[in-house]
Amino acid sequence: MTAGARPATALSIAGSDPSGGAGIQADLKTFSALGVYGMACLSALTSQNTVGVRGVLEVPGQFCAAQIEAVLDDVPVDATKIGMLGGAATVRAVARVLAARRPELGTLVLDPVMVATSGDALLEDGAARVLIDELVPLADVVTPNLPEAAALLGGVEEADDVAGMRQTAVELLGLGPRAVLLKGGHLDRGEAVDVLALSRDGAAPLVLEWAAPRVATRNTHGTGCTLSSAVAAFAARARTAGAPAGAESSGTASPGLESPGLDDAALTAAVRSGKEFLTRALSEGAAWRLSRTPEAGHGPVNHLAQTLR
Numbered sequence: 414m415t416a417g418a419r420p421a422t423a424l425s426i427a428g429s430d431p432s433g434g435a436g437i438q439a440d441l442k443t444f445s446a447l448g449v450y451g452m453a454c455l456s457a458l459t460s461q462n463t464v465g466v467r468g469v470l471e472v473p474g475q476f477c478a479a480q481i482e483a484v485l486d487d488v489p490v491d492a493t494k495i496g497m498l499g500g501a502a503t504v505r506a507v508a509r510v511l512a513a514r515r516p517e518l519g520t521l522v523l524d525p526v527m528v529a530t531s532g533d534a535l536l537e538d539g540a541a542r543v544l545i546d547e548l549v550p551l552a553d554v555v556t557p558n559l560p561e562a563a564a565l566l567g568g569v570e571e572a573d574d575v576a577g578m579r580q581t582a583v584e585l586l587g588l589g590p591r592a593v594l595l596k597g598g599h600l601d602r603g604e605a606v607d608v609l610a611l612s613r614d615g616a617a618p619l620v621l622e623w624a625a626p627r628v629a630t631r632n633t634h635g636t637g638c639t640l641s642s643a644v645a646a647f648a649a650r651a652r653t654a655g656a657p658a659g660a661e662s663s664g665t666a667s668p669g670l671e672s673p674g675l676d677d678a679a680l681t682a683a684v685r686s687g688k689e690f691l692t693r694a695l696s697e698g699a700a701w702r703l704s705r706t707p708e709a710g711h712g713p714v715n716h717l718a719q720t721l722r
């Protein structure tokens with residue numbers, strides 16, 4: 414790295430998963446694996462493991478916002494990922510600071526976390542409305558799974574095939590984000606298909622899909638967190654390298670400066686690279702038996718299987 418240059422940076426605003434598979438822990442591992450300097454503002458603590466969520470302790474909204482302000486006042490951020498926020502007050506406080514400082518957040522990836530794989534709720538009733546109205550329009554990419562997409566659209570029926578996913582992703586653009594990555598992990602088919610809808614000024618949205626072989630494993634805890642943080646990391650690398658996102662970009666930038674935004678091709682490349690990273694993390698952790706009772710829950714992916722410099 415050039416003397417005085419800084420590494421690509423990414424900030425996660427999310428909850429803690431002490432078992433290390435999801436949340437802030439997954440995000441920081443993913444940022445590190447991708448050679449990006451990771452930072453984290455905690456929105457909530459959970460007591461959870463691979464089996465389920467036992468409890469949630471919210472961080473007061475104002476303190477969550479204060480963490481974000483402290484980072485932004487000091488370090489240029491190339492990409493921001495938002496995960497579990499927990500309560501309506503936290504969503505509101507985070508939205509207020511992010512709206513005021515949107516140009517300083519870099520590429521903004523919003524994972525609208527509502528429910529864990531275990532079925533436990535991770536977003537308070539009533540908080541979804543605030544998230545839809547105040548956070549979704551700020552995002553470059555929103556990454557719902559199928560139940561979250563249906564909830565964001567007001568409780569419509571979930572898409573149950575790829576054609577339905579394409580339609581749902583385009584409908585979600587109506588909430589105001591630049592792009593929607595609709596995740597198809599919950600679809601019952603042999604491939605894991607994700608759909609990207611990208612809005613384009615004055616033209617019909619661009620709709621793309623990526624299919625990966627479905628990995629036969631129970632170790633799927635934190636897949637959504639890992640995917641969204643990988644997309645943020647690849648976006649950060651692309652912004653700082655001024656080159657298309659991908660493993661080959663060097664990911665460094667001038668000190669103290671904000672990095673330039675991504676065009677549609679570079680944003681699409683960051684999403685595609687994120688999906689490839691997640692698929693490999695899943696397959697490389699597929700045979701892990703981390704838990705004492707692996708059949709009772711869902712183990713994590715192998716975030717560190719591919720470490721880029």
Ligand SMILES: Nc1ncnc2c1ncn2[C@@H]1O[C@H](COP(=O)(O)OP(=O)(O)O)[C@@H](O)[C@H]1O
Nearest residue numbers: 558596597598599605606607626627628636637
């Ligand atoms: N068994 C699997 N094999 C391969 N990819 C998977 C598998 N399960 C989920 N995925 C992928 O993991 C990502 C997260 O998907 P999903 O399970 O839909 O979201 P969430 O984890 O938020 O519930 C998506 O890219 C999805 O296609």
Ligand SMILES: Cc1ncc(COP(=O)(O)OP(=O)(O)O)c(N)n1
Nearest residue numbers: 428435436497529530635636637638
């Ligand atoms: C603290 C915390 N944040 C998010 C999740 C949910 O993780 P996600 O990757 O969206 O989904 P699952 O694959 O775990 O459903 C979590 N469990 N904890």
